[in-house]
Amino acid sequence: xxxxxxxxxxxxxxxxxxxxxxxxxxxxxxxxxxxxxxxxxxxxxxxxxxxxxxxxxxxxxxxxxxxxxxxxxxxxxxxxxxxxxxxxxxxxxxxxxxxxxxxxxxxxxxxxxxxxxxxxxxxxxxxxxxxxxxxxxxxxxxxxxxxxxxxxxxxxxxxxxxxxxxxxxxxxxxxxxxxxxxxxxxxxxxxxxxxxxxxxxxxxxxxxxxxxxxxxxxxxxxxxxxxxxxxxxxxxxxxxxxxxxxxxxxxxxxxxxxxxxxxxxxxxxxxxxxxxxxxxxxxxxxxxxxxxxxxxxxxxxxxxxxxxxxxxxxxxxxxxxxxxxxxxxxxxxxxxxxxxxxxxxxxxxxxxxxxxxxxxxxxxxxxxxxxxxxxxxxxxxxxxxxxxxxxxxxxxxxxxxxxxxxxxxxxxxxxxxxxxxxxxxxxxxxxxxxxxxxxxxxxxxxxxxxxxxxxxxxxxxxxxxxxxxxxxxxxxxxxxxxxxxxxxxxxxxxxxxxxxxxxxxxxxxxxxxxxxxxxxxxxxxxxxxxxxxxxxxxxxxxxxxxxxxxxxxxxxxxxxxxxx
Numbered sequence: 001x002x003x004x005x006x007x008x009x010x011x012x013x014x015x016x017x018x019x020x021x022x023x024x025x026x027x028x029x030x031x032x033x034x035x036x037x038x039x040x041x042x043x044x045x046x047x048x049x050x051x052x053x054x055x056x057x058x059x060x061x062x063x064x065x066x067x068x069x070x071x072x073x074x075x076x077x078x079x080x081x082x083x084x085x086x087x088x089x090x091x092x093x094x095x096x097x098x099x100x101x102x103x104x105x106x107x108x109x110x111x112x113x114x115x116x117x118x119x120x121x122x123x124x125x126x127x128x129x130x131x132x133x134x135x136x137x138x139x140x141x142x143x144x145x146x147x148x149x150x151x152x153x154x155x156x157x158x159x160x161x162x163x164x165x166x167x168x169x170x171x172x173x174x175x176x177x178x179x180x181x182x183x184x185x186x187x188x189x190x191x192x193x194x195x196x197x198x199x200x201x202x203x204x205x206x207x208x209x210x211x212x213x214x215x216x217x218x219x220x221x222x223x224x225x226x227x228x229x230x231x232x233x234x235x236x237x238x239x240x241x242x243x244x245x246x247x248x249x250x251x252x253x254x255x256x257x258x259x260x261x262x263x264x265x266x267x268x269x270x271x272x273x274x275x276x277x278x279x280x281x282x283x284x285x286x287x288x289x290x291x292x293x294x295x296x297x298x299x300x301x302x303x304x305x306x307x308x309x310x311x312x313x314x315x316x317x318x319x320x321x322x323x324x325x326x327x328x329x330x331x332x333x334x335x336x337x338x339x340x341x342x343x344x345x346x347x348x349x350x351x352x353x354x355x356x357x358x359x360x361x362x363x364x365x366x367x368x369x370x371x372x373x374x375x376x377x378x379x380x381x382x383x384x385x386x387x388x389x390x391x392x393x394x395x396x397x398x399x400x401x402x403x404x405x406x407x408x409x410x411x412x413x414x415x416x417x418x419x420x421x422x423x424x425x426x427x428x429x430x431x432x433x434x435x436x437x438x439x440x441x442x443x444x445x446x447x448x449x450x451x452x453x454x455x456x457x458x459x460x461x462x463x464x465x466x467x468x469x470x471x472x473x474x475x476x477x478x479x480x481x482x483x484x485x486x487x488x489x490x491x492x493x494x495x496x497x498x499x500x501x502x503x504x505x506x507x508x509x510x511x512x513x514x515x516x517x518x519x520x521x522x523x524x525x526x527x528x529x530x531x532x533x534x535x536x537x538x539x540x541x542x543x544x545x546x547x548x549x550x551x552x553x554x555x556x557x558x559x560x561x562x563x564x
Contacts, residue, residue: 015112018301019243038108047234128536163206185388205364227357304529338424380425
């Protein structure tokens with residue numbers, strides 16, 4: 001039985017970073033077990049709504065009121081609807097405690113949230129890696145851009161990222177496929193910003209879409225993005241990157257991969273004699289049977305808060321407060337991205353212009369705040385996502401009329417609309433934390449997670465600055481009917497939770513070293529969002545993948561040298 005349950009490596013979680021851990025470990029010849037707490041999902045086969053027309057979708061994409069009442073949390077998630085509800089958990093599936101309001105969005109299945117992610121892929125710059133220490137709002141990262149740059153390239157070439165080489169220091173260039181083109185209104189806004197704000201850059205953002213597949217993508221069985229913009233249903237063409245269309249099938253071809261769905265990880269097992277982790281304790285989600293799997297190396301990629309939960313629950317005589325938690329900082333310094341600010345406006349004068357297809361990407365304005373030095377009354381910066389579109393009909397349910405004239409209005413495009421929204425850096429603080437309940441457990445007997453994460457004055461100032469500056473840019477471009485919005489949504493709804501098991505140079509102030517390796521338990525690696533030292537303002541998923549590939553390269557060399 002022990003041999004049957006013994007592997008070279010165990011990966012906890014099958015999402016974006018877990019899929020990459022599996023691929024890299026298997027490519028390097030390690031017999032690898034991937035543990036996924038949710039159900040199995042296979043590419044194409046398990047995308048039930050992918051080819052449905054709107055009128056074929058139950059409730060035309062909406063959910064019945066009874067479901068909304070039973071699931072007030074998950075139904076807040078961006079893009080959630082009856083066409084993709086199968087890729088999100090229901091609120092009752094994994095209860096937790098909100099000491100402060102925190103919307104924890106989860107997808108428990110093989111592939112995790114890689115099936116529903118936003119797909120933005122900007123590289124971090126050295127500004128993000130150095131700012132927390134330089135401006136004294138966090139500890140120093142143990143790595144810099146040059147350490148991770150070759151791994152960004154490694155990942156981009158495999159997953160396929162479209163974009164332009166724009167030469168922007170705050171958003172480094174990468175290995176790009178051709179971008180989706182800006183439409184006429186986006187080009188007009190780009191020109192206006194270039195004229196009035198020469199230090200600000202509106203460009204095509206970088207997205208994990210195959211606009212022009214290369215040989216490596218065809219070998220994965222993936223094809224060109226069809227610009228349907230139905231990505232969150234699961235893409236049957238493999239046009240965007242997900243674990244189930246790319247990394248996991250690639251790993252399976254090596255013959256080294258075993259995927260075990262319905263496997264709820266209870267804890268990491270620690271061997272007092274060796275000073276290393278010996279394996280993983282698992283509860284079968286269907287039978288509730290407890291079992292153990294052993295491995296030389298363990299990668300935690302359960303998504304940030306679940307990774308914190310597992311480590312906090314991994315108690316032993318050596319680590320009574322959680323595995324590797326000598327510093328007492330496990331679960332602390334949790335961060336997220338600030339998505340509170342958004343704007344909407346109309347752009348007159350382009351009524352003869354339109355566009356082809358349904359572009360699944362946004363344009364972007366690279367961060368222009370606090371780059372070389374602090375130039376505002378807050379620290380950190382923000383990325384701005386934006387786009388322009390026309391309503392498909394110049395009439396709505398509220399438009400008077402009927403018959404032929406009404407139908408004609410429905411075929412005429414309405415005015416051009418522009419939207420903007422922020423993705424702002426937040427400051428990781430000790431008081432922003434997660435911990436385990438001492439009195440409540442979930443359906444598997446595992447302590448419930450308590451989330452205590454909130455905004456601060458820095459977030460308020462940044463949101464106000466974003467709204468003020470964005471409105472000014474739209475005004476200078478000639479927009480009308482500009483509206484600014486502060487949705488004041490709870491943290492978590494951004495789905496970019498990070499930290500709790502942060503990287504650092506000093507074991508007294510961090511949990512992980514420069515290779516994402518627990519300072520105190522050398523054969524345990526954390527490469528999902530939990531490892532983040534700070535949040536930066538760029539989208540984090542590409543960095544998770546690059547950190548994972550880099551950490552696996554290091555771990556595999558250590559295994560082969562018999563140091564792990």
